[in-house]
Amino acid sequence: MASTEPFYITTAISYPNGVPHIGHAYEAIATDALARFQRLDGRPVYFLTGTDEHGQKMLQTARREGLSTQALADRNSARFQDMVAALGCSNDDFIRTSQPRHHAASQAIWQRMVEAGDIYKNVYAGWYSVRDEAYYAEDETEVRPDGVRYGPQGTPVEWVEEESYFFRLSEYQDRLLALYEANPDFIGPNERRNEVVSFVKRGLKDLSVSRTTFDWGIPVPGDPKHVMYVWVDALTNYITGVGFPDENAALWPFWPASVHIIGKDIVRFHAVYWPAFLMSAGLPVPKRVFAHGFLFNRGEKMSKSVGNVIDPFSLIETYGLDQLRYFFLREVPFGQDGNYSHEAIVNRINADLANDLGNLAQRSLSMIAKNAGAAVPALGALSDNDQAILAEADGLYEIARAAFGRQEIHVALSAIWACVANANRYFAGEAPWGLKKTDPARMETVLYVTAEVIRQIAVLAQPVMPGAANRLLDQLGVAAEARSFAALGAAGRLVPGTALPAPQGVFPRHVESEA
Numbered sequence: 001m002a003s004t005e006p007f008y009i010t011t012a013i014s015y016p017n018g019v020p021h022i023g024h025a026y027e028a029i030a031t032d033a034l035a036r037f038q039r040l041d042g043r044p045v046y047f048l049t050g051t052d053e054h055g056q057k058m059l060q061t062a063r064r065e066g067l068s069t070q071a072l073a074d075r076n077s078a079r080f081q082d083m084v085a086a087l088g089c090s091n092d093d094f095i096r097t098s099q100p101r102h103h104a105a106s107q108a109i110w111q112r113m114v115e116a117g118d119i120y121k122n123v124y125a126g127w128y129s130v131r132d133e134a135y136y137a138e139d140e141t142e143v144r145p146d147g148v149r150y151g152p153q154g155t156p157v158e159w160v161e162e163e164s165y166f167f168r169l170s171e172y173q174d175r176l177l178a179l180y181e182a183n184p185d186f187i188g189p190n191e192r193r194n195e196v197v198s199f200v201k202r203g204l205k206d207l208s209v210s211r212t213t214f215d216w217g218i219p220v221p222g223d224p225k226h227v228m229y230v231w232v233d234a235l236t237n238y239i240t241g242v243g244f245p246d247e248n249a250a251l252w253p254f255w256p257a258s259v260h261i262i263g264k265d266i267v268r269f270h271a272v273y274w275p276a277f278l279m280s281a282g283l284p285v286p287k288r289v290f291a292h293g294f295l296f297n298r299g300e301k302m303s304k305s306v307g308n309v310i311d312p313f314s315l316i317e318t319y320g321l322d323q324l325r326y327f328f329l330r331e332v333p334f335g336q337d338g339n340y341s342h343e344a345i346v347n348r349i350n351a352d353l354a355n356d357l358g359n360l361a362q363r364s365l366s367m368i369a370k371n372a373g374a375a376v377p378a379l380g381a382l383s384d385n386d387q388a389i390l391a392e393a394d395g396l397y398e399i400a401r402a403a404f405g406r407q408e409i410h411v412a413l414s415a416i417w418a419c420v421a422n423a424n425r426y427f428a429g430e431a432p433w434g435l436k437k438t439d440p441a442r443m444e445t446v447l448y449v450t451a452e453v454i455r456q457i458a459v460l461a462q463p464v465m466p467g468a469a470n471r472l473l474d475q476l477g478v479a480a481e482a483r484s485f486a487a488l489g490a491a492g493r494l495v496p497g498t499a500l501p502a503p504q505g506v507f508p509r510h511v512e513s514e515a
């Protein structure tokens with residue numbers, strides 16, 4: 001049964017110290033597919049993404065480029081907004097942490113943490129990675145043969161010693177462990193959960209939450225010599241986005257978030273610091289934090305012969321948007337690291353899309369256009385084969401729903417494409433072209449069943465390939481209002497006699513350019 005519970009989903013907010021790269025695009029695509037799935041499933045959905053504009057990393061880049069930090073943030077944040085638009089993301093808002101609404105929210109949560117007695121002033125002396133914007137304990141760092149000291153993520157750390165406010169994180173160890181225990185789904189996938197639990201079990205130190213050696217940040221209420229540690233403000237974006245501190249805001253019922261989608265390098269911030277800040281502020285914690293893996297370019301050929309296709313914009317141009325979205329979500333088990341290469345992308349486009357789904361649609365729809373009066377064919381008595389393939393298509397919704405509910409997008413896609421393969425087998429086995437003269441009524445039934453299976457595949461493919469799936473549904477004569485998941489299964493069966501437009505290929509093969 002579909003649920004009507006509000007669904008609030010977020011991406012991490014990206015540092016606009018550079019332009020967007022493929023990792024940012026991957027996270028946006030996956031989060032968009034998850035948001036679209038729930039919307040089609042009938043839930044009220046709110047989807048937030050944005051840019052994380054404060055901190056020392058932004059300041060250093062701005063200095064290097066001879067720009068003000070705000071100018072750097074403005075320039076690059078615009079590129080991130082362009083990227084999410086180019087990726088077809090259905091985000092409801094794009095938050096920038098330099099916005100006044102976000103300053104207000106960050107100061108409000110700070111104030112609540114003060115009132116809870118969790119903030120005190122002291123001196124921080126320890127290691128800091130500007131690239132990670134993270135404090136590390138000495139035993140998490142190592143000096144490498146190059147003489148430089150590195151943190152656990154392989155980025156250089158520097159010694160920081162300055163007056164700082166601290167958050168009493170040490171007081172939250174037991175409450176965090178109780179949270180993980182009571183909510184086994186709080187962190188996914190499991191490897192990440194295990195890492196967090198053992199990190200917290202090793203003991204938590206109080207966290208430095210302000211800086212005094214630069215001023216690019218949100219001033220600490222009542223002590224503007226201090227700016228907030230960038231992660232305090234960054235994490236707060238998730239509640240700013242739904243109206244905090246106004247708990248009567250129209251969007252506030254979306255809090256707590258259903259799931260924060262992030263990369264595996266920032267789990268500690270989301271699964272340890274963030275729930276502790278929220279508990280301190282007396283606010284509910286998110287229901288789930290899901291960490292995807294990292295993407296690596298293993299296709300040497302990609303950069304050599306195709307050009308700079310690591311840039312999300314040129315990837316879209318080279319392969320097509322729906323193709324790119326499908327590739328990443330099908331190829332890489334969501335939650336694990338993945339590789340991409342020109343060959344792997346072309347192979348998916350040509351095998352799964354052009355051959356498997358594209359040809360099935362093209363062959364059956366052209367036969368309908370030529371031999372069934374360009375309308376949804378008539379349906380006769382159903383054979384066992386007809387019933388089996390329809391039952392498989394009807395069963396996809398529950399499989400997809402369970403998989404998307406656990407962010408296992410690849411599991412849903414593999415079930416859907418298994419059905420595409422079976423539908424091809426069915427179509428080849430029933431050979432409707434041979435029935436044209438001998439048994440035209442049976443031919444129409446086979447074409448009907450094939451078209452109906454394609455309808456369900458297209459409805460379910462919408463979250464991943466919104467453009468192509470909807471073009472396929474256009475060709476099947478499915479009305480715009482009959483494309484939600486409520487129309488899956490018997491509820492939305494194609495209606496014999498419905499006029500159909502002339503078929504057009506939806507999934508072209510990828511042909512190498514001469515360049």
Ligand code: ME8
Pocket residue numbers: 011012013014015016022023024026027052234235237261262263264265266293294295296
């Ligand atoms: O971490 N593959 O911003 P960010 C997959 N501002 N994902 C990748 C990736 C890769 N190669 N590289 C980065 C930040 N990511 C903070 C977040 S949230 C309150 C603040 C992911 O621009 C990364 O894991 O460095 C993160 O989820 C997102 O891209 C933004 O990374």
